Amino acid sequence: MAQLIQQGAEAKVFALDFYGRPAIAKERFAKTYRHPTLDKKLTSRRVVQEARCLFRCQQAGIDAPAVYHIDDVRNTIYMEHIQGRTVKRALVDGEGDTALAEQLAIKIGKALAALHRIQIIHGDLTTSNLYLRESTDSLVLIDFGLSYHSNLIEDKAVDLYVLERAFLSTHPNSEATFDGIVRAYVKQAQDGKQVLAKLEDVRLRGRKRSMVG
Structure with a gap:
């Protein structure tokens, strides 16, 4: 049922x-x-x-x-139906565990680089839409309801920016973890450095919008 x-x-x-x-x-x-x-x-x-x-x-x-x-x-x-727990739950349960945060950051960065390599933009990246598979501890991407196909550097940067905002709003003091995600992403992504440069532009636009209100 x-x-x-x-x-x-x-x-x-x-x-x-x-x-x-x-x-x-x-x-x-x-x-x-x-x-x-x-x-x-x-x-x-x-x-x-x-x-x-x-x-x-x-x-x-x-x-x-x-x-x-x-x-x-x-x-x-x-x-x-993925059996496991969300990255959000893992970070909350393991609060203060820097080794765990570093491991998750590498997994997330690699997974997003692989996703963008096949030109898929997730569109709704949050720590609730990232799962750890119970049987293998593999990182699973879920909820592709807003996903689409794109090879634009801008779209990839915005995907990362959405995840960054989700981290900062849900997990206090998580800047180092997100930096780890970006480092792992840049190492694995074909156009990682370009995406990182565009991410800075997206961040700047986001700050300007916040200042204007």
């Missing part, structure tokens, strides 16, 4: 059994403020886009939930 475990602005997420495997079903719901025909088209496009990004991650050897089935009538993706 499906159990609702999360509801956001775009979708409902249910935990269930899918032919003997623990799974989640992510169901995108209709937006009543949009014209029904347009809404159906946009919602279907987002479901397909998310599934494609997950497939591409699997093909590239990036740890992400395996897709089991796509229901294009109900705009639902059935996928692997």
Whole structure:
């Protein structure tokens, strides 16, 4: 029996059994403020886009939930239910453990470099959307609901900036951890130095917007 475990602005997420495997079903719901025909088209496009990004991650050897089935009538993706804990939980439980923070930073930096190498922008990077797989301790990227394909340096830099803001707002005194993520990213990414330079520009724009209000 499906159990609702999360509801956001775009979708409902249910935990269930899918032919003997623990799974989640992510169901995108209709937006009543949009014209029904347009809404159906946009919602279907987002479901397909998310599934494609997950497939591409699997093909590239990036740890992400395996897709089991796509229901294009109900705009639902059935996928692997990751057993483990979020990076957010790991950092909270291990507060003050610098060795743990360094290890996580390297894993995150490498995973994001691999993701950007196949030209996928996650779009919603937070420590709640990064999991540690229970069986292997591998870093898993989840929730590709806002993901898209892009080879632009700007988009990659913004992806990192979103994660940085998430770190600073959720994990006090985490500047060193994020610096470790950036170092690992630059080492692994094909265009790491360019992305780092653009990240500085994005940060500057963000500070200006904050000052203006």
